Amino acid sequence: MSIVIGEVAEELRPAEPIPEGGHVQGPRAGWRLALSSFVENKLAVVGSGIVIFFVLFCFVGPFIYRTNQVDTNLLNSFQAPSSQHWLGTDSYGFDELGRIMKGGQAALEIGFLSSAIATVLGTLVGAVAGLVGGVIDGILMRFVDILLSLPLLFVILIISNRYNGATVLSLSIIIGAFSWLVSARLVRGEVLSLRVRDFVLASRTMGANKRHLIYKHLIPNALGVVIVNITFQVADAINLLALLGFLGYGLNYPNVSWGDMLSNALNYLSDGYWWVVYPVGICLVLVVMAFNFIGDALRDTVDVRLRRR
Amino acid sequence: MRALSKGARAAVVVAGGALILAACGSSAGSGKSGGGGPSNGGVTTVAGAYGQLPPQKGTPKMGGTVSIAESPGAGPNWIFPVTPAANSSVYTAYQFQNYMWRPMWWGPKGDQPAIDLSQSIAKAPVFTNNNKTVTITLNPNWKWSDGKPVTSADAAFDIWLTKAAVKISPANYGNYTPGLYPDFITKISTPSPTKLILTLNKTYNQNFDFLNQLGLIVPLPSHAWAKTSANGAVMSQAKWSQLSNAEAIYKFLAAQSKDLSTYGSNPLWQTVDGPYKIKSFDPSNDGNTLVANENYSGPVKPHITTLQEVPFTSTEAEFNQLRSGNLDVGFVDFTDLKQVPTLKADGYNVWGYPDFGWSYVDYNFKDQTGHFAQIIGQLYIRQALAHLQDEQAVIQSPGAFDGAAGQAYGPVPAIPKSPFAPSNALTNPYPFSISSAKSLLQSHGWKVVPNGTTTCQKAGSGSNECGAGIPAGTPLSWNLFYSNQPAVIQAQDQAWASNAKQVGITMSLVSKTFNYIISNYSDPSSPKNDNQWAMEDFGGFTNSLYPTTNEVFNSTGSFDEGGFSNPQVDKAITASVSSLSNSAVQHEAGLITSLQPGLFQPNADLIFAWKKSLSGPAASFEDASQYQYSPEYWYYTK
Numbered sequence: 001m002s003i004v005i006g007e008v009a010e011e012l013r014p015a016e017p018i019p020e021g022g023h024v025q026g027p028r029a030g031w032r033l034a035l036s037s038f039v040e041n042k043l044a045v046v047g048s049g050i051v052i053f054f055v056l057f058c059f060v061g062p063f064i065y066r067t068n069q070v071d072t073n074l075l076n077s078f079q080a081p082s083s084q085h086w087l088g089t090d091s092y093g094f095d096e097l098g099r100i101m102k103g104g105q106a107a108l109e110i111g112f113l114s115s116a117i118a119t120v121l122g123t124l125v126g127a128v129a130g131l132v133g134g135v136i137d138g139i140l141m142r143f144v145d146i147l148l149s150l151p152l153l154f155v156i157l158i159i160s161n162r163y164n165g166a167t168v169l170s171l172s173i174i175i176g177a178f179s180w181l182v183s184a185r186l187v188r189g190e191v192l193s194l195r196v197r198d199f200v201l202a203s204r205t206m207g208a209n210k211r212h213l214i215y216k217h218l219i220p221n222a223l224g225v226v227i228v229n230i231t232f233q234v235a236d237a238i239n240l241l242a243l244l245g246f247l248g249y250g251l252n253y254p255n256v257s258w259g260d261m262l263s264n265a266l267n268y269l270s271d272g273y274w275w276v277v278y279p280v281g282i283c284l285v286l287v288v289m290a291f292n293f294i295g296d297a298l299r300d301t302v303d304v305r306l307r308r309r
Numbered sequence: 310m311r312a313l314s315k316g317a318r319a320a321v322v323v324a325g326g327a328l329i330l331a332a333c334g335s336s337a338g339s340g341k342s343g344g345g346g347p348s349n350g351g352v353t354t355v356a357g358a359y360g361q362l363p364p365q366k367g368t369p370k371m372g373g374t375v376s377i378a379e380s381p382g383a384g385p386n387w388i389f390p391v392t393p394a395a396n397s398s399v400y401t402a403y404q405f406q407n408y409m410w411r412p413m414w415w416g417p418k419g420d421q422p423a424i425d426l427s428q429s430i431a432k433a434p435v436f437t438n439n440n441k442t443v444t445i446t447l448n449p450n451w452k453w454s455d456g457k458p459v460t461s462a463d464a465a466f467d468i469w470l471t472k473a474a475v476k477i478s479p480a481n482y483g484n485y486t487p488g489l490y491p492d493f494i495t496k497i498s499t500p501s502p503t504k505l506i507l508t509l510n511k512t513y514n515q516n517f518d519f520l521n522q523l524g525l526i527v528p529l530p531s532h533a534w535a536k537t538s539a540n541g542a543v544m545s546q547a548k549w550s551q552l553s554n555a556e557a558i559y560k561f562l563a564a565q566s567k568d569l570s571t572y573g574s575n576p577l578w579q580t581v582d583g584p585y586k587i588k589s590f591d592p593s594n595d596g597n598t599l600v601a602n603e604n605y606s607g608p609v610k611p612h613i614t615t616l617q618e619v620p621f622t623s624t625e626a627e628f629n630q631l632r633s634g635n636l637d638v639g640f641v642d643f644t645d646l647k648q649v650p651t652l653k654a655d656g657y658n659v660w661g662y663p664d665f666g667w668s669y670v671d672y673n674f675k676d677q678t679g680h681f682a683q684i685i686g687q688l689y690i691r692q693a694l695a696h697l698q699d700e701q702a703v704i705q706s707p708g709a710f711d712g713a714a715g716q717a718y719g720p721v722p723a724i725p726k727s728p729f730a731p732s733n734a735l736t737n738p739y740p741f742s743i744s745s746a747k748s749l750l751q752s753h754g755w756k757v758v759p760n761g762t763t764t765c766q767k768a769g770s771g772s773n774e775c776g777a778g779i780p781a782g783t784p785l786s787w788n789l790f791y792s793n794q795p796a797v798i799q800a801q802d803q804a805w806a807s808n809a810k811q812v813g814i815t816m817s818l819v820s821k822t823f824n825y826i827i828s829n830y831s832d833p834s835s836p837k838n839d840n841q842w843a844m845e846d847f848g849g850f851t852n853s854l855y856p857t858t859n860e861v862f863n864s865t866g867s868f869d870e871g872g873f874s875n876p877q878v879d880k881a882i883t884a885s886v887s888s889l890s891n892s893a894v895q896h897e898a899g900l901i902t903s904l905q906p907g908l909f910q911p912n913a914d915l916i917f918a919w920k921k922s923l924s925g926p927a928a929s930f931e932d933a934s935q936y937q938y939s940p941e942y943w944y945y946t947k
Contacts (some may be wrong), residue, residue: 070760072807074699074800079710091708091796092803164788164819164841164910248793252801253818272645 001160018026027066044297050290054283058104067098070254078273088275091264099261100280106257107238110172115233117176122183123226127214129184130191141188144181152178153243160249168255171244183229190222224302231295235288242284258284357662357715357724359914360649361583362927367828367946375923375940378639379404381621384595388578388587389566390467390527391474397483399851399936406527407937408599408616409578411607413445413464413526416520417935419928422665422727424520428608430459430528431505434898436515440889443518445505447528448863452606454594456583459528461505462538462546464499466531468507470562473555481563486867490522499546514893516729517886520855524695526536533580537561562623572597587885596621605941612944631657631918638919638938639723646711652918660780661916662934663715663724668791669907670802675832675839675872682788683778685843689753690776690907695739697808702741702909709800714911716732719902721856721895722912725935729856731899738902747812749913755785762786763813784906787843790830793820801910802846816844825848832872849910851936857885857894862906873906914924 038044038134064067065086073093114129129140160166160176179286194200200217208216238258245259246266258280265276289301324387379385385405387396392406405927415428426433433445451459471491474481484490496508513522514686535544535555548554565577569592572578578587584601584607603609603933621627624642631639631649634655641649642657649659684690700716703709715724720736739745744764754767754774765775765783775783789804806816829835848863850868860866863882864874881897884890886895902909915934922945929942 032808070807070810073705074702074804076710077406091706091800093706093708161821161825164790166819225475248820248822252820253799253806264796264799267644268647271644273647 014300020195032048037301038297041297041300043293047290047293047297050286053106053293054287058108058138060100061101062098065101067095069094069098069102081275087279088274089183091268092262096275096279099256100258100283103256103258103261105282106168106251106255107241107284109168110175110236110241110257111122113168113172114176114179114237116235117172119183119226119230121176122180123187123219123222125180126187127191128219130188131210131214131218134300140184145186147178148181155246156240156244160244166249166251168251171241171251175240179233179237182226182298183226183233183259186225186229187222190225191218192223194218210269228295228298231291231298235295238284238288238291259273346514350460355785357663357914358913359713359916360659362660362930363591364656366924369612369907369944370947371612372614373612373614374617375637375943376635377628377938378636378927379618380593380618381623381627384596384618385597386569386618387566388572388700389562390529391470391481392483394480394483402436403937405597405618405947406885407583408940409581409587409797410527410529411583412524413504413528414524417665417932419931420662420725421935422725422852424656424854429684434519434523436518439512440515440518441509441512443507443509443523447503447505449503451582452577452604453530454602454604456604457532458502460502461499462502463507463528463531464526466535466549467527468494468497469530469549469552469555470529473559476552477556477559477908477914484525490525494702496502498891503714503828509871513886514886514888514890516855516891516894517857519634521853521857523667526855526884529581529691534558534562534577537680554931569572570761574616576720585616596620603802607941608901610940611941613940616940637923639917641916641918642795643711643713644917656921657918659916659918660930661713661914663722663912664851664915664935665722665725665727666849666851667717667720667722667912668910669791670844670846670910671871671907672873673832673839673843673845673871674874676843677835678840678910679787680783681918682845684783684785685774687753688904689749692739693749694809694908695813696742696746696749696906697812698805698910700742700911701809703801703804709797709804710911713914713916717725717912718908719860719898719909721852721898724912727856729894729898731895731902733899733901733902739905743811750812758813759811761813762815770870784815785813788819789844789846790819790821790826790842791846792826794823794850797845798848799915805908833867833869839872855894857899859886859898862901873905875904875906910926
């Protein structure tokens with residue numbers, strides 16, 4: 001007779017009891033839970049849709065709706081919307097719809113690029129300050145305090161006025177260079193709470209150096225906060241770019257941003273040329289609003305206290 | 310006469326108040342007539358004019374108040390007619406001081422750049438002794454508000470005070486050019502109350518002397534002002550004719566003028582020979598009220614008893630007040646031209662005309678970056694650049710002047726007409742033609758790449774080569790700084806850059822504030838920045854009635870921003886200033902138009918609106934287009 005240990009004939013197994021209230025499912029992957037939470041937020045979905053639409057509109061649109069955005073044609077200025085110019089023409093004779101696409105490219109590029117610069121800078125500074133602590137933390141945070149106390153717009157206007165020929169890259173660097181402060185503070189706060197967690201202590205005990213701790217543990221775990229902040233920074237950068245353009249410190253011909261367009265359109269606000277004012281204004285509002293929607297939803301998603309279970 | 314003044318025209322441009330262009334006439338070729346341009350609703354009957362001047366109407370009624378808009382940020386802030394450079398502007402001189410103290414000779418004549426002797430205190434001067442002696446005869450009937458006559462001593466008093474002012478500091482007199490007025494007057498004599506004889510240090514052109522220099526004389530009440538303290542004794546002519554005494558008097562009067570809050574109460578300023586005198590002044594915003602001088606002895610007694618000069622911080626605010634009917638006289642920015650029909654329906658007349666001056670893009674002949682100085686030093690390059698400007702499009706476009714401008718191809722514009730306009734002021738010597746520009750470049754050794762980068766292919770100084778100092782491979786690429794206000798500057802420059810790109814010329818446009826440009830990009834005042842800018846467009850200049858460019862295109866000119874230097878031009882300017890020829894300044898203007906030391910742009914209209922209930926002779930409204938108001942001719946109808 002052979003004895004089979006650990007094996008029970010199928011037919012001999014007792015039926016699995018169904019717990020009261022049904023089965024308890026195993027834990028889902030974090031990102032799936034986050035995604036689920038995100039898509040349940042209708043505003044987030046709308047925001048994402050708007051952003052995707054504008055990315056396609058600005059970057060793919062010009063391949064479909066072809067216009068000349070280089071050669072001005074003053075004798076063609078302020079043409080009303082028609083089959084030839086769907087949104088009319090502006091004061092320089094540029095097709096307005098094509099101009100919005102071109103202006104949107106700059107807005108999105110600068111929004112993303114400056115946000116990336118600010119995020120990288122802010123995350124690194126915040127992580128170092130939070131992990132190292134002590135004098136380094138004090139110096140870095142006081143530096144952040146000093147920069148935060150400066151009127152940002154004033155500083156940027158001085159720089160823009162001093163240096164000539166604003167480009168997408170230069171404006172991204174300028175805006176990004178002054179937008180990392182909040183990120184740094186957020187990341188520092190997150191790191192301060194993370195660095196005393198068991199897994200960090202364990203890693204440290206096993207001999208991990210600070211670089212390892214920052215890149216392998218702290219930044220990845222603070223990423224949720226960073227990602228949320230990115231969306232707000234994109235929105236803020238687009239707004240700031242619009243403001244700079246509105247004040248006359250935006251991009252120069254042949255480049256253009258929505259702020260430049262609005263600034264020029266303001267001169268004709270009361271003249272009946274609605275197509276040079278409202279469409280671009282609406283685009284600006286929609287995109288900024290969409291990023292804010294996404295940011296709000298992401299915050300709900302990454303913050304476990306706000307996440308639906 | 311009006312002094313050549315950067316501040317003047319530039320201030321106008323920056324204020325943006327009235328530089329607007331309207332339905333061009335036939336000479337502009339816009340074809341806008343009988344209803345005006347697409348947005349103005351006006352009727353064009355005069356080339357370069359916006360709309361049509363209404364005829365004088367109704368029976369004049371004595372009394373009434375007229376509110377006049379001040380140009381935003383450019384309110385008057387100096388009452389004493391010897392005005393420092395820092396306070397010097399058309400707004401302070403023409404639209405404030407001139408109400409109270411009349412220049413010896415009155416100009417313009419309506420909208421034309423000429424002296425109106427019928428409104429002048431003196432007859433035209435008589436030049437003798439190779440123009441070294443100038444005899445001026447005053448009108449014996451012109452009186453001060455206290456009843457005393459305006460005499461030759463009063464004119465001499467002004468000259469002495471001006472001499473004292475510039476001796477203390479050249480900055481004390483905005484119209485000062487070392488060596489010229491008042492330096493060039495070596496002797497002043499007043500043989501009779503109506504006779505003033507001036508001896509000059511050398512021969513000057515009589516028109517230059519009369520229209521450009523002596524026209525600066527503004528008789529001042531020596532019997533009331535020749536003192537050094539409020540309660541001090543009035544000095545005799547023998548005393549104030551000594552420079553040291555004149556300096557003391559100047560210091561006292563200048564100090565009084567600095568105290569803006571006392572303008573209405575200081576008895577000094579109540580002695581006037583103009584049609585109005587100051588009643589109150591608000592130093593916080595430069596708003597002021599003037600009342601009629603009941604003893605005015607000029608050609609007409611003022612009908613309007615009160616003038617209110619209303620300050621504004623923006624053109625939008627000013628236009629809103631016009632739209633709401635709270636202003637009797639105001640300006641209309643060209644961006645508001647579309648609303649002119651509504652304004653007319655609200656009870657306003659609207660009219661505009663170019664002032665006598667020029668706008669231009671200044672070239673920097675000292676910029677070594679990318680061999681720009683060598684490039685722009687080539688006449689064919691400047692000619693090609695001129696061919697790339699489409700003046701008609703700029704004038705007609707609703708995105709630029711909307712028809713409210715006149716053609717201008719040089720320092721003397723085609724409109725308004727001046728007796729000193731050269732022949733090439735009336736016909737564009739370099740009409741818009743991309744192909745002509747391309748041919749000029751190709752024939753001088755450039756490889757033209759439309760919408761790409763044109764480069765020098767044949768280096769050298771031969772007739773078919775790029776020019777001395779331009780190496781092979783040099784691209785036609787440089788920067789252009791332009792003033793961010795008014796918007797029409799950007800529209801013009803952007804259109805020009807766009808055309809230039811079609812022959813492979815890259816102009817990188819950079820906007821700056823007006824103040825930034827004139828403070829940083831000027832060879833005479835900021836030579837250290839010479840290699841930072843290639844071209845600049847800050848606006849332009851208002852001409853004097855004798856339109857020599859002595860201060861701008863002379864090699865030693867104080868406003869020679871781009872360091873332009875040409876022996877031919879210097880010689881022509883010297884002739885304009887010093888020769889006896891009546892045509893010298895025409896030759897000078899014609900030469901500069903040909904040589905194109907900058908890109909001359911259309912001459913913008915100064916457009917303003919006034920209530921239909923206000924009337925007067927046409928000329929009294931025409932001269933507003935030249936920044937000069939004549940409210941003593943205005944009246945409300947019965």
